[in-house]
Amino acid sequence: xxxxxxxxxxxxxxSLCVAAQEKKPVKIACVGNSITYGWGIKNRFQNSYPGxxxxxxxxEYDIRNFGISGRVLLNKGDRPYMHEPLFFDxxxxxxxxxxxxxxxxxxxxxxxxxxxxFKTDLNEMLDKLEALPSKPKVYLxxxxxxxxxxxxxxxxxxxxxxxxxxxxxxxxxxLPVIDLYKVLEPHPDYYVDxxxxxxxxxxxxxxEIYRTLTGNEAPAIDTTQPxxxxxxxWEGFDRYDFLCNMRQATVVVPRRAAEGRPWxxxxxxxxxxxAVDKALLEKGFHVVYYDLTHLYGSPRALRLGSDFYDVMCxxxxxxxxxxxxxxxxxxxxAFNWGAKNPDKVACIYVDAPVxxxxxxxxxxxxxxxxxxxxxxxxxxxxxxxxxxxxDNLAPLVxxxxxxxxxxxxxxxxxxxxxxxxVVAERYRALGGQVEIILKPGCDHHPxxxxxxxxxxxxxxxxxxDYQKKQVIHRRSSLANSxxxxxxxxxxxxxxxxxxxxxxxxxxxMIQEDLRQRFPDTEFTFVDAGIPSTGSTPHAFRFENxxxxxxxxxxxxxxxxxxxxxxxFGYIQQVRGMEGILRHARTVSPEMDxxxxxxxxxxxxxxxxxxxxxxxxxxxxxxxxYYNVPSINLAEEVAHRMRDGEFxxxxxxxxxxxxxxxxxxxxxxxxxxxxxxxxxxxxxxxRPHELPEQPIDTYSYDxxxxxxxxxxxQLNGWRVVEEWKPASGNTRKGFVxxxxxxxxxxxxxxxxxxxxxxxxxxxxxxxxxxVLEYSVDGAPFKQLDTFTDWSRGLYIPWVYMLETELxxxxxxxxLRVAKGGRTECQIRNFVVNK
Numbered sequence: 001x002x003x004x005x006x007x008x009x010x011x012x013x014x015s016l017c018v019a020a021q022e023k024k025p026v027k028i029a030c031v032g033n034s035i036t037y038g039w040g041i042k043n044r045f046q047n048s049y050p051g052x053x054x055x056x057x058x059x060e061y062d063i064r065n066f067g068i069s070g071r072v073l074l075n076k077g078d079r080p081y082m083h084e085p086l087f088f089d090x091x092x093x094x095x096x097x098x099x100x101x102x103x104x105x106x107x108x109x110x111x112x113x114x115x116x117x118f119k120t121d122l123n124e125m126l127d128k129l130e131a132l133p134s135k136p137k138v139y140l141x142x143x144x145x146x147x148x149x150x151x152x153x154x155x156x157x158x159x160x161x162x163x164x165x166x167x168x169x170x171x172x173x174x175l176p177v178i179d180l181y182k183v184l185e186p187h188p189d190y191y192v193d194x195x196x197x198x199x200x201x202x203x204x205x206x207x208e209i210y211r212t213l214t215g216n217e218a219p220a221i222d223t224t225q226p227x228x229x230x231x232x233x234w235e236g237f238d239r240y241d242f243l244c245n246m247r248q249a250t251v252v253v254p255r256r257a258a259e260g261r262p263w264x265x266x267x268x269x270x271x272x273x274x275a276v277d278k279a280l281l282e283k284g285f286h287v288v289y290y291d292l293t294h295l296y297g298s299p300r301a302l303r304l305g306s307d308f309y310d311v312m313c314x315x316x317x318x319x320x321x322x323x324x325x326x327x328x329x330x331x332x333x334a335f336n337w338g339a340k341n342p343d344k345v346a347c348i349y350v351d352a353p354v355x356x357x358x359x360x361x362x363x364x365x366x367x368x369x370x371x372x373x374x375x376x377x378x379x380x381x382x383x384x385x386x387x388x389x390x391d392n393l394a395p396l397v398x399x400x401x402x403x404x405x406x407x408x409x410x411x412x413x414x415x416x417x418x419x420x421x422v423v424a425e426r427y428r429a430l431g432g433q434v435e436i437i438l439k440p441g442c443d444h445h446p447x448x449x450x451x452x453x454x455x456x457x458x459x460x461x462x463x464x465d466y467q468k469k470q471v472i473h474r475r476s477s478l479a480n481s482x483x484x485x486x487x488x489x490x491x492x493x494x495x496x497x498x499x500x501x502x503x504x505x506x507x508x509m510i511q512e513d514l515r516q517r518f519p520d521t522e523f524t525f526v527d528a529g530i531p532s533t534g535s536t537p538h539a540f541r542f543e544n545x546x547x548x549x550x551x552x553x554x555x556x557x558x559x560x561x562x563x564x565x566x567x568f569g570y571i572q573q574v575r576g577m578e579g580i581l582r583h584a585r586t587v588s589p590e591m592d593x594x595x596x597x598x599x600x601x602x603x604x605x606x607x608x609x610x611x612x613x614x615x616x617x618x619x620x621x622x623x624x625y626y627n628v629p630s631i632n633l634a635e636e637v638a639h640r641m642r643d644g645e646f647x648x649x650x651x652x653x654x655x656x657x658x659x660x661x662x663x664x665x666x667x668x669x670x671x672x673x674x675x676x677x678x679x680x681x682x683x684x685x686r687p688h689e690l691p692e693q694p695i696d697t698y699s700y701d702x703x704x705x706x707x708x709x710x711x712x713q714l715n716g717w718r719v720v721e722e723w724k725p726a727s728g729n730t731r732k733g734f735v736x737x738x739x740x741x742x743x744x745x746x747x748x749x750x751x752x753x754x755x756x757x758x759x760x761x762x763x764x765x766x767x768x769x770v771l772e773y774s775v776d777g778a779p780f781k782q783l784d785t786f787t788d789w790s791r792g793l794y795i796p797w798v799y800m801l802e803t804e805l806x807x808x809x810x811x812x813x814l815r816v817a818k819g820g821r822t823e824c825q826i827r828n829f830v831v832n833k
Contacts, residue, residue, distance in 0.1 A: 025062040025246055027134070028053070029095035031081070035144065036067025036101050038202070040192035045315040046228040047199045052206035054243060055228050056218050062246035066090050073102040075121050077111040082125055094134040099209060100125070101141035101180065103166065104195070107157035115161060122169050139212065140170045140177050144184040144205070148194025176212065183208045199223045227251045227316065234271070235278050244308050250289040252277070258284025259643075260465030262346070263312065264323040267305065267337075268293040268330035273448035276325070276349065279456045286318055296357065296371045297332030297387060305337045309344065321346035321464050327447050328414060329354045335389030335396075335423075342399030347462035349455055351406045351447045352414050355389040359418040390422050397432035400677055404435045404458045404516070406449060408442030428486060431678045435516035454512065461666035469639045470667045471632035475623065478675040479683045481554040481592040485518045486681065494526035494552035496538050496545070496580070498562040500598050500654070502529030502732075505661030510556075510668055517672070524550050530796060531731050532789070534562035535576025535619070537761065537798040539700035540830035542580055551588050556668075557581075558596040560634070561654065564615040565600065571696070572800070573618040579700030579832070581626045582690070586701065589687030594671065595623045598664070599634035600654040607638035625695055627688065629675070631667045698756060698804050698832075705761070706753060706829040708740035716747025716816070723825060725765060730794035734763050740826040742769070742816050747824075751812040757803040757832035758812050765794035767823035772815040775802045782817060785824065798830060807833075
């Protein structure tokens with residue numbers, strides 16, 4: 001018996017819940033002119049009197065603003081309200097309650113000449129309203145005072161003629177009257193221009209209407225709130241809940257809005273798995289929710305969404321390019337609304353998204369029935385269904401909208417193979433950019449990522465205001481590498497640079513981004529970053545450190561910071577950088593190359609004065625000659641610091657913090673987006689053009705290492721197989737390796753070689769000596785190998801000894817000069833053949 005009673009109670013509770021869910025809101029239509037519309041109010045959605053009334057009444061009421069500026073009740077007036085399309089929308093709305101506040105514009109002389117017809121025309125409007133099936137209760141509002149003579153509006157006509165006529169009609173038809181004239185009369189200062197009430201005035205109007213409708217005093221509201229509705233806290237941020245077109249809306253406000261006021265918009269499941277939303281709040285994004293959960297991406301959902309988007313952008317100045325966030329069924333809305341409004345979308349983030357309704361909710365009978373009802377379709381009409389995201393991707397691709405998705409590879413509810421995988425394949429085939437983060441062994445839940453950094457970075461870098469400060473020089477395309485990665489499913493990417501490349505940072509991010517862009521591709525990554533090295537060392541080690549590992553399809557090269565720090569001159573900078581590019585394109589004409597320019601302290605003051613560092617200009621001249629794309633990250637970072645986004649310490653300095661590296665990775669990804677979109681998938685692999693003549697005849701385009709064991713006539717020199725410094729440090733790759741070592745003055749050797757230039761790649765430590773050198777018996781020259789950093793570091797350094805030799809066989813003689821410092825450790829001889 002007890003079990004039966006409990007069951008009955010549960011059934012009753014379920015019935016009550018269903019009844020509560022099915023209870024329709026009371027529909028209130030506010031009819032009027034510009035005062036109803038909210039003319040002169042900074043945010044009329046929130047602070048017009050219908051907007052405030054909506055906040056007072058709560059979510060059980062659907063309150064619509066049917067105000068139209070300049071309209072009159074008189075049918076022979078200049079702008080008759082009943083002739084407007086919005087009046088017919090009002091009739092279709094079938095309101096339960098109507099408030100009418102007209103008459104102000106009727107007082108203009110050119111309108112009031114028809115004043116004898118005012119009562120007749122008011123009765124005509126009331127007859128049409130009372131004929132509605134909803135049988136609305138109508139409230140007639142008396143116009144507010146016109147405290148100044150403006151726009152031709154005359155308060156004398158309002159008080160002596162119009163108000164008495166309204167009262168007369170109300171009395172005869174037994175309609176309630178709301179005396180707004182009396183409410184505003186004591187407050188002539190509550191106006192924008194003597195005709196239109198300001199926010200304080202509209203608050204009084206809304207409060208009086210509320211009092212009339214409910215019999216209660218209006219609750220206090222803060223008209224200075226940035227958003228309407230109830231204020232609360234969410235994850236430590238201010239949250240506002242309100243209604244828009246009778247659907248729940250929530251806005252969570254960042255402590256400081258990022259430039260451009262970016263926002264992320266969820267159409268379903270607010271607060272579920274919110275890791276990305278929380279991280280974006282910290283970065284200055286507004287987090288916005290508008291409940292379209294059970295509308296299956298339908299045309300009605302898209303219309304509601306567009307209305308809401310307009311409110312957010314027009315009234316709250318959020319960015320015109322929104323980030324769409326679709327979890328599960330929210331993916332239907334995200335893709336469908338985006339396809340209808342691609343020019344309004346910054347990017348799309350979807351998580352285990354529904355992309356094909358035949359996959360979901362097709363397997364669920366009741367949900368399928370709900371989809372049919374919402375779309376207004378019959379079962380047999382589904383054979384020609386046009387509302388699937390998988391079939392409507394082209395507009396998004398044409399607009400260049402990037403997509404990132406997080407999915408479980410074992411999702412049984414919304415199978416990845418039937419949904420997002422299909423989208424990704426079709427999106428890429430159309431030339432669109434899509435990144436996939438596939439969680440192995442994961443079902444439909446949990447959504448999102450415990451560490452959402454990859455998604456957050458993707459969203460941030462795809463905001464238009466963020467991209468404005470990126471300095472990207474597009475030259476030849478990167479189509480070859482794209483085709484290798486996308487079609488051949490194999491790819492090699494090399495990273496040639498100094499410590500900023502070698503450290504954990506942008507290189508790791510780009511490797512992960514490439515895996516997300518091409519999840520089915522097998523990548524080989526060649527990490528060829530060595531601290532302290534610039535373009536000249538790069539040119540000579542390129543063969544050994546890159547090409548002997550693998551021939552890249554895509555090569556990144558950077559050297560600006562070390563070329564400047566190490567005091568390399570114009571000739572060396574050009575010869576080194578040209579040597580790398582010419583060598584690479586000679587070995588593999590199909591190789592795509594990207595040149596990067598990083599920032600360090602001395603560049604900042606120059607860039608702040610509008611002066612481009614000379615080394616960057618030198619490298620750019622090479623990039624331009626060889627038609628290689630480049631990214632000036634130094635200029636971008638300096639710009640962002642001038643704008644106060646961060647300071648040098650926050651960025652991390654010359655060796656950026658992890659978040660600093662994100663700016664580098666974001667710009668590279670932007671270049672990928674620009675180059676790997678459109679019809680790139682339909683192109684073919686083509687060799688890049690190589691200029692017949694180099695910029696400098698003596699560029700290091702055939703630079704290579706020569707083994708230290710090639711040295712002859714060793715006197716005071718010896719090969720140490722696993723050298724390590726006696727004290728101090730050196731760089732990775734320069735310890736426990738063979739070194740040709742001299743430790744006393746007068747030590748000599750000879751080195752036969754064939755080529756145009758010769759030098760040494762050494763580690764210049766605390767006892768780095770003065771070397772004396774001669775080629776082919778010429779008089780000896782001197783070179784001090786001690787550097788600015790040698791006191792505490794065995795720093796890798798390339799010293800070019802002779803650089804403009806005739807291409808032939810030569811012999812180099814080396815000798816340790818007499819003096820206080822007598823050490824030399826040579827890792828390799830370098831030769832430009």
